[in-house]
Amino acid sequence: MAETTSGKSIHLRIWRQKRGEQKGRFENYTVKNVLDEMSFLEVLDLLNEDLARQGQEPVEFDSDCREGICGTCGLVIKGVAHGPGSGCTTCEIRMRPFRDGETVTVEPFRAGPFPVIKDLVVDRTPFDRIQQAGGFVAANVGSAPDGNAVPIPKEDADKAMDAASCIGCGACVAACPNGSASLFVSAKIAQLARLPQGEPERKRRAWAMVNQMDAEGFGDCSNHGECEAVCPKAISIENIAVMRREYLKAFIGGSD
Amino acid sequence: MTSIATFAGSSVGKKVFVAVTGLMLFGFVVVHLLGNLTLLIPDGGKAFNEYAHFLESLLHGWLIIAFEVCLVAMFLVHAIFAITVALVDKQKARPQKYSLVRAAGGKSHKTLASRSMILTGPVILIFVVLHVKMFKFADHPLVTYHGTEMKDLYSVVVDAFKTPWIAIAYMVVMALLGTHLWHGVWSAFQSLGWNSDRHVTFLTRLSVVAGVVLGVGFLGLPPYVYFFAATGGH
Ligand code: FES
Numbered sequence: 015m016a017e018t019t020s021g022k023s024i025h026l027r028i029w030r031q032k033r034g035e036q037k038g039r040f041e042n043y044t045v046k047n048v049l050d051e052m053s054f055l056e057v058l059d060l061l062n063e064d065l066a067r068q069g070q071e072p073v074e075f076d077s078d079c080r081e082g083i084c085g086t087c088g089l090v091i092k093g094v095a096h097g098p099g100s101g102c103t104t105c106e107i108r109m110r111p112f113r114d115g116e117t118v119t120v121e122p123f124r125a126g127p128f129p130v131i132k133d134l135v136v137d138r139t140p141f142d143r144i145q146q147a148g149g150f151v152a153a154n155v156g157s158a159p160d161g162n163a164v165p166i167p168k169e170d171a172d173k174a175m176d177a178a179s180c181i182g183c184g185a186c187v188a189a190c191p192n193g194s195a196s197l198f199v200s201a202k203i204a205q206l207a208r209l210p211q212g213e214p215e216r217k218r219r220a221w222a223m224v225n226q227m228d229a230e231g232f233g234d235c236s237n238h239g240e241c242e243a244v245c246p247k248a249i250s251i252e253n254i255a256v257m258r259r260e261y262l263k264a265f266i267g268g269s270d
Numbered sequence: 271m272t273s274i275a276t277f278a279g280s281s282v283g284k285k286v287f288v289a290v291t292g293l294m295l296f297g298f299v300v301v302h303l304l305g306n307l308t309l310l311i312p313d314g315g316k317a318f319n320e321y322a323h324f325l326e327s328l329l330h331g332w333l334i335i336a337f338e339v340c341l342v343a344m345f346l347v348h349a350i351f352a353i354t355v356a357l358v359d360k361q362k363a364r365p366q367k368y369s370l371v372r373a374a375g376g377k378s379h380k381t382l383a384s385r386s387m388i389l390t391g392p393v394i395l396i397f398v399v400l401h402v403k404m405f406k407f408a409d410h411p412l413v414t415y416h417g418t419e420m421k422d423l424y425s426v427v428v429d430a431f432k433t434p435w436i437a438i439a440y441m442v443v444m445a446l447l448g449t450h451l452w453h454g455v456w457s458a459f460q461s462l463g464w465n466s467d468r469h470v471t472f473l474t475r476l477s478v479v480a481g482v483v484l485g486v487g488f489l490g491l492p493p494y495v496y497f498f499a500a501t502g503g504h
Contacts, residue, residue, distance in 0.1 A: 040369065090368060090370075092370065092372060093368065093370040093371045093372030094372050094374050095374070098372065100374065101376065119369060119370045121368055121369065121370070124364055124366055124367070124368055125363055125364055126362055126363050126364060126365050127363070189374055191360070191380065191385065192355070192356070192359065192360045192363060192364075193360065193363030193364040194281065194363070196281070221272060224280055224281065224282055225276060225280060227281065228279070228280050228281050231362055231363060232281070232363055233281070233355075233359045233360050233362070233363030233364070234281040234284055234285060234354075234355040234359050234360075235281060235285065235461075236285075236355060236356065236384065236387070236457070237379060237384070237453075237456075237457040237460045237461065238378065238379060238380040238384050238385070239377060239378045239379035239380060240373075240374050240378045240380050242376075242377045242378065243374035243375060243376040243377045243378035243380075244374045248377075250467055251379075251460070251465075251470075252465065252466045252467045252470070254460070255460055255463045255464065255465040255466060256463065257282070257463075258282050258285070258286070258460075258461065258462065258463035259463030260463075261280070261282040261283075262282070262286065262462075262463060264272060265272045265277045265283070268271070268272055
């Protein structure tokens with residue numbers, strides 16, 4: 015960063031927690047010289063450089079690609095998962111909408127199945143276990159077929175693609191008043207349910223993935239729809255309706 | 271292997287039970303309101319009393335008993351599963367609360383109505399118990415139309431709604447019922463998987479209309495009776 019005095023001052027109220035088992039609390043910090051075009055994570059980088067210089071523990075947070083494609087980052091900023099006016103990931107949040115001198119509360123994604131590892135980093139491995147319960151095609155479907163050899167209606171292909179854009183960030187869980195993982199799980203189920211490759215294991219998959227989601231301790235979906243509003247990939251709650259149909263069909267028709 | 275126990279205990283299954291019973295109760299409330307509209311006929315309560323008498327005499331009174339047993343069962347199933355969803359599982363899924371929560375806006379369906387289901391629901395349930403006690407198990411005077419003697423339920427209703435606090439309490443609870451349906455109706459369709467991007471706008475609007483029409487329809491009755499019904503008019 016070039017030395018400048020033209021930037022904003024941002025007061026950060028950040029959740030600090032040394033270890034999962036220990037109690038956490040909010041700490042207040044101020045970052046100066048924040049430029050409009052900086053990303054929110056860069057502000058945290060600045061803060062951490064300051065903290066390191068002062069010999070203090072930096073604030074731990076997750077990020078990887080920093081361009082909205084990997085799903086690693088995830089903070090609750092000003093009470094909204096992935097930040098206010100979202101529809102993008104935390105790493106895509108820029109500082110322009112923040113006011114000079116504003117106090118910004120930063121919390122981790124909070125859910126029982128997502129325990130805090132440290133500060134703002136949570137453990138999202140329950141998503142992996144749900145995926146392992148059935149979010150795949152085990153049947154050998156051969157090598158990639160010729161284009162259009164397997165006709166798939168345009169709408170199904172589009173909707174499967176939309177569902178497949180889920181990056182598994184967990185913001186749906188974080189935003190859900192009930193801590194439900196329904197949007198994530200439904201995206202995985204609906205993606206494969208709409209395609210012929212997913213057909214053979216369709217019932218078994220819906221049954222296993224929903225039950226794994228429940229076993230992980232996520233809440234039940236009450237159709238508030240906050241998940242869709244914060245989803246960086248704008249995944250529709252239509253998928254949750256699909257998941258419920260699939261699960262009902264599996265229950266009525268037998269999962270195998 | 272699927273099992274009914276797994277299904278009923280699953281996040282999807284619980285909401286299916288809530289939705290199915292909710293829609294049935296919704297249907298009941300619609301019919302109830304239609305029946306109550308006979309209160310508006312200025313005939314000293316004849317139509318209303320005859321309608322009540324007609325319901326009570328179906329299959330020598332057995333139909334209404336069977337129906338009431340079903341209603342009680344629906345209320346219980348609806349309440350038990352809804353409480354599990356909205357209190358028990360919710361608490362487990364987020365033991366550590368946020369210090370700050372703001373509405374995400376945009377495509378969210380979260381409203382005051384959706385967030386208060388767990389408050390409006392129990393109020394309505396308590397109301398139903400008191401309501402049944404007040405009207406069904408009241409000491410009904412008798413009235414005779416064309417040689418048929420029947421309970422004069424109408425006079426019990428008029429007496430009740432001529433009491434301002436009862437009329438006002440009824441209106442408040444009916445407003446809450448409208449709020450409950452505002453989120454409840456479309457939510458039931460979504461819970462049954464009976465929704466898509468193409469239908470979501472229609473369903474959410476239908477839900478709002480249902481909430482407003484039923485809420486206003488019911489809460490309009492006490493003031494109507496209070497202002498326009500004659501006491502002991504026959
Ligand atoms: S860091 Fe990859 S999506 Fe934000």
